[in-house]
Amino acid sequence: MVIHFDSDQQVFHLQGKDTSYCMQIVGSGFLTHLYWGKKITSYHGSNPILFANRRFSPNPDPSDRTFSLDTLPQEYPAYGNTDFRAPAYQIQLENGSTITDLRYKKYFIYKGKQKLAGLPATYIENDHEAESIDIFLEDSLIGLSVILTYTVFESYNVITRSVRFQNQGREQLKIIRALSANIDFRDDQFDFLTLYGAHINERNIERRPVSPGNQSIESRRGASSHQQNPFFALLRKDVTEDHGDVYGFSLVYSGNFLAHVEVDQFHTTRASIGLNPFDFSWKVEPGDFFQTPEVVLVYSSEGLGEMSRTYNELYRTRLCRGTFRDLVRPILLNNWEATYMKFTAEKIMEIAKAGKEVGIELFVLDDGWFGKRDNDKSSLGDWVVNKRKLPNGLANLADKILNLGMEFGLWFEPEMVSVDSDLYRDHPDWCLHVPNRKRSEGRNQLVLDLSRKEVCDYIIQAVSTVLASAPITYVKWDMNRHMTEIGSEKLPKDKQRETAHRYMLGLYYVLEKMITKFPHVLFESCSGGGGRFDPGMLYYMPQTWTSDNTDAISRLKIQYGTSLVYPVISMCSHVSSVPNHQVQRVTSLAIRGHVAMAGNLGYELDLTKLSPQEKDEIKQQINLYKEIRHVVQFGDFYRLLNPFEGNESAWMFVSKDKSEVVMGYFKVLAEPNAPFVRLQLKGLNPDFLYKHIETGKVYGGDELLYVGIALPMLKGDFTSVFWRFRTVEIHLNA
Numbered sequence: 001m002v003i004h005f006d007s008d009q010q011v012f013h014l015q016g017k018d019t020s021y022c023m024q025i026v027g028s029g030f031l032t033h034l035y036w037g038k039k040i041t042s043y044h045g046s047n048p049i050l051f052a053n054r055r056f057s058p059n060p061d062p063s064d065r066t067f068s069l070d071t072l073p074q075e076y077p078a079y080g081n082t083d084f085r086a087p088a089y090q091i092q093l094e095n096g097s098t099i100t101d102l103r104y105k106k107y108f109i110y111k112g113k114q115k116l117a118g119l120p121a122t123y124i125e126n127d128h129e130a131e132s133i134d135i136f137l138e139d140s141l142i143g144l145s146v147i148l149t150y151t152v153f154e155s156y157n158v159i160t161r162s163v164r165f166q167n168q169g170r171e172q173l174k175i176i177r178a179l180s181a182n183i184d185f186r187d188d189q190f191d192f193l194t195l196y197g198a199h200i201n202e203r204n205i206e207r208r209p210v211s212p213g214n215q216s217i218e219s220r221r222g223a224s225s226h227q228q229n230p231f232f233a234l235l236r237k238d239v240t241e242d243h244g245d246v247y248g249f250s251l252v253y254s255g256n257f258l259a260h261v262e263v264d265q266f267h268t269t270r271a272s273i274g275l276n277p278f279d280f281s282w283k284v285e286p287g288d289f290f291q292t293p294e295v296v297l298v299y300s301s302e303g304l305g306e307m308s309r310t311y312n313e314l315y316r317t318r319l320c321r322g323t324f325r326d327l328v329r330p331i332l333l334n335n336w337e338a339t340y341m342k343f344t345a346e347k348i349m350e351i352a353k354a355g356k357e358v359g360i361e362l363f364v365l366d367d368g369w370f371g372k373r374d375n376d377k378s379s380l381g382d383w384v385v386n387k388r389k390l391p392n393g394l395a396n397l398a399d400k401i402l403n404l405g406m407e408f409g410l411w412f413e414p415e416m417v418s419v420d421s422d423l424y425r426d427h428p429d430w431c432l433h434v435p436n437r438k439r440s441e442g443r444n445q446l447v448l449d450l451s452r453k454e455v456c457d458y459i460i461q462a463v464s465t466v467l468a469s470a471p472i473t474y475v476k477w478d479m480n481r482h483m484t485e486i487g488s489e490k491l492p493k494d495k496q497r498e499t500a501h502r503y504m505l506g507l508y509y510v511l512e513k514m515i516t517k518f519p520h521v522l523f524e525s526c527s528g529g530g531g532r533f534d535p536g537m538l539y540y541m542p543q544t545w546t547s548d549n550t551d552a553i554s555r556l557k558i559q560y561g562t563s564l565v566y567p568v569i570s571m572c573s574h575v576s577s578v579p580n581h582q583v584q585r586v587t588s589l590a591i592r593g594h595v596a597m598a599g600n601l602g603y604e605l606d607l608t609k610l611s612p613q614e615k616d617e618i619k620q621q622i623n624l625y626k627e628i629r630h631v632v633q634f635g636d637f638y639r640l641l642n643p644f645e646g647n648e649s650a651w652m653f654v655s656k657d658k659s660e661v662v663m664g665y666f667k668v669l670a671e672p673n674a675p676f677v678r679l680q681l682k683g684l685n686p687d688f689l690y691k692h693i694e695t696g697k698v699y700g701g702d703e704l705l706y707v708g709i710a711l712p713m714l715k716g717d718f719t720s721v722f723w724r725f726r727t728v729e730i731h732l733n734a
């Protein structure tokens with residue numbers, strides 16, 4: 001890993017593990033993009049930026065009609081001075097104009113990686129893990145300095161980028177667009193891959209060719225959203241799971257975002273990502289600065305699988321933090337689908353006892369334990385125990401659960417307020433709203449205004465009081481509606497468009513405080529399932545409730561799509577009852593277990609209603625998961641069959657030393673006269689011998705990789721195979 005500057009050619013060369021990223025200063029100080037891809041030793045100008053006189057592409061310098069920003073591949077393009085494509089940023093000046101002109105000024109290379117003020121970001125544990133460069137661009141007319149920061153990681157094919165706007169002039173600057181990264185590729189032979197969805201149907205995979213004009217995904221919902229994930233990849237046309245060049249863009253942010261791809265008249269492709277400029281602006285006073293979120297760029301020359309393993313590993317080890325980062329996660333039992341909000345302390349104890357009998361390690365009390373909450377019409381914000389349901393209080397219940405030999409966890413939805421709540425009656429101005437406008441409700445609730453410090457402090461104090469009152473070692477942090485009438489009573493009128501981003505900064509402030517105060521608490525984020533499954537939240541909470549959809553068959557796609565970016569350990573996955581509550585499907589306990597075991601396993605059903613046989617099966621699943629979870633949670637993840645492409649799905653986990661393997665195969669519908677199925681495994685050491693635990697047979701790693709292994713004929717709908725392999729010392733012929 002090294003970053004160097006060739007002053008003769010004016011070329012910056014960032015060399016990562018197996019990747020190179022090159023930029024060049026051309027003309028009178030324009031920073032251009034030269035190359036991003038497989039690592040090269042050095043750049044000698046084999047594919048220089050070419051100049052031609054293109055009509056209708058104007059020239060900043062009239063003496064050179066071949067030079068136009070409209071035809072230049074740029075690193076951080078501006079608006080208004082000869083480039084007609086979408087700019088990376090835009091600033092309004094006091095005179096009302098929106099034209100700025102950035103020129104290269106200087107650079108600064110340093111070991112390590114700096115933190116981003118108030119924002120989540122990937123990190124390093126020692127300075128040798130990464131090298132960074134700050135490239136300073138300047139608009140000397142207005143005293144604007146824009147610092148592009150790039151970090152190269154030693155052990156990953158990752159480059160992170162972020163931007164800082166520093167107002168060193170005398171006038172107030174209003175940022176109206178500030179994306180985190182822009183890359184101008186010099187051709188358009190790409191597919192655009194995104195993760196789209198809906199509540200209970202998150203992170204479907206969409207792959208389409210880029211085409212002339214603009215294509216984009218975004219969130220305007222005040223959260224990263226179920227609908228689009230803050231991620232996209234550009235894929236060369238030949239890309240498969242295991243082959244081809246992939247360029248991933250993942251934004252470390254949990255609010256409104258924009259990911260934009262533009263194919264221009266010359267068939268070049270501009271790709272950018274960052275804060276959504278929609279309904280956004282930010283005033284920067286003289287002497288002040290604005291910091292954009294970080295974007296994590298991943299290059300893979302070995303298809304989507306390798307891109308995912310890079311994101312998975314980086315996010316597991318250098319985005320997630322805290323006590324639980326490197327610990328196997330407890331198998332939990334959650335009462336939501338078992339009782340919803342209709343429960344008593346006795347009922348909870350009955351379910352918990354049944355959980356203990358099957359081997360559950362953590363009991364989670366979900367929504368309904370506070371205020372006077374019996375349904376979603378009241379009490380959010382009133383974080384005091386509901387004495388009618390829990391007459392002896394929370395501590396008493398938690399103690400009893402602890403006495404059974406399990407940990408105790410609790411649900412909160414701290415960012416919200418019910419209209420019917422003491423909090424709202426006391427502070428009707430504490431929610432996002434616009435004066436004299438109706439406050440639209442979602443699930444009968446309003447969104448607290450986290451752009452206000454006093455609201456953030458209330459949340460910290462209210463949740464902390466509960467956490468300090470009982471032995472609670474897990475928190476599910478939920479968020480169940482998106483933002484409307486976005487405005488803050490505290491902000492002046494010319495800063496109202498800062499509200500949504502200020503909310504996110506407020507949220508990150510709250511979360512940082514909470515995890516610092518309660519380092520022994522395992523936090524799980526949730527937003528109606530996976531509505532905020534994004535890198536921003538993972539920085540504070542190392543696991544996420546993947547989806548409110550607990551149906552095993554739906555989960556095949558949801559978990560497969562999620563795995564494109566996010567580590568399996570962060571994907572919580574529960575076995576629930578049948579008929580499934582979201583889609584009414586009836587599947588076997590076996591497949592429900594097998595799908596959930598390909599994540600961070602939990603159960604979410606009334607165990608007291610199950611037969612002794614079913615409880616016994618669950619006990620066996622839990623015992624099995626306890627044996628394999630270190631492989632599932634810390635191993636490398638390989639996708640074998642894509643559920644978006646057909647009736648089957650398969651994936652596997654390989655421990656880092658390649659000695660342990662877990663494999664799952666799933667067939668959705670039965671087929672008449674079905675073909676025989678053989679699976680070629682991935683990620684094994686070809687020289688190792690592997691014992692197939694279920695049959696005791698021994699196979700060579702190369703055999704499993706190249707010949708593959710035959711699967712049994714499966715009968716019926718919704719079937720699965722779940723196998724383990726472990727290396728053995730013996731030789732086949734011994």
Ligand code: DGJ
Pocket residue numbers: 336366367411478480526527528529545547548
């Ligand atoms: C939405 C979550 O995703 C569910 O798991 C559950 O916690 C409910 N909220 C509770 O209201």
